[in-house]
Amino acid sequence: MDYRTDAPTILRDFLTYHEAIQGHSKKTVDEYYLDLRNFFRYIKLEKNLIPRSTEFDDIDISDVDLDLVQKVNLSDVYSYMNYLSRDRAQHPNSAQTDYGLKATSRARKVAAIRSFYKYLTNKAKLLTENPMQDLDAPKMKKALPRYLDLEGSIQLLESVDGDFLERDRCILVLFLNCGLRISELIGLNLTDVRSDQLRVLGKGNKERILYLNEACIQAIQDYLAVRDNQRAIDKNALFLSRRRTRISKAAVEKLVKKYLLKAGLDSTQYSPHKLRHTAATLMLQNGVDVRTLQEVLGHENLNTTQIYTHVDNENLRAAAKANPLGHVKPKKKQGSESEDLQG
DSSP, rough: OOHHSOOHHHHHHHHHHHTSSOOHHHHHHHHHHHHHHHHHHHHHHHTTHHHHSSSGOOOOTTTTOOHTTTTTOHHHHHHHHHHHHHSSSSSSSOOOOOBSOOOHHHHHHHHHHHHHHHHIIIIIISSOOOOTTTTOOOOOOOOOOOOOOOOHHHHHHHHHOOOHHHHHHHHHHHHHOOOOOOOHHHOOBBGGGTTTTEEEEEEEEEEEEEEEHHHHHHHHHHHHOOOGGGGSSSSSSSBBBBTTOOOOOOHHHHHHHHHHHHHTTOOOTOOHHHHHHHHHHHHHTTTOOOHHHHHHOOSHHHHHHHHHGGGOOHHHHHHHHHHHGGGGOOOOOOHHHHHHHOO
16 A cells, blocks of 8 residues: 555645655554545445445545545534444454444544645645534543553563563663653664663654663663674664564564563553553652653643643642541441440
8 A cells, every 4th residue: 555656636645745744654644544545435435426335445536536525524524433433343354343443543533534624725725714623523531541550660670581681671671761652662773872862753753852860771781782783684773673673563562561471460451552651650750740751751742741640649649638527437336335345
């Protein structure tokens, strides 16, 4: 799949703008294309532009143009959202699959549609008014992030052993101390380590500098001492796989699960991203303010960071203790004292 050859011109121009000008990653742009392709497949079907018997995934969108795009209204989008929440297969290529996409998946598709129409109105100037200006996203359940406590984090680090001990421990140390995303960790290059600083390339190709504490510096030094640069196929990559190429996302997920199990922790509840949550929570619990944490984590919006303030908030705990009713104990039943004596 390559949107540069597969997408109709109006979509291709939008996707090229996001990749070339906005600096979005190839993965993000490809996801935008898939989301918009499915949306316009649905629109063609609903507007009877193709036979109703056509298989959804076989619908061709190469003829999608401005004329069709500007005929779409909010009702069409909400109808599409209803289709996604009820009838869309969660795993289209599986014979056994549940139906109905979760709110998070639907929200991403709304974001793609909204961004596309905003581009057509404000950048390409192909629309005079944005029909998706008031498009609402699905309401999502706000779940508090899962994280390891300090004791669990230490257990995890102490569980590391084997042929790749220095590499694996360094990966876990960086997750737990720096709060890296898995994509950021596997993307690290040797040149990104600069004394007590780490250059990180985050979402949207946004660069940030993290300061390394003593544990991170030591872990990196220990790993670099055994990393054989002469045998590395990818000489730039900081973390190498068994085959001496850049370590993959799947390999990192596998090693995290392995050490969680070895440490006696629930590997079904935790993941590399949960280790990022752990780093954020431990920093907040130990005096880091939320705006500094926002910079450390590379969050564009402060609201994203503030979810961690609800995980273990000492002010909320103090508020509960301050209520004078918190010290009121139930009275003993009358006669209980004499009954105790008789007994």
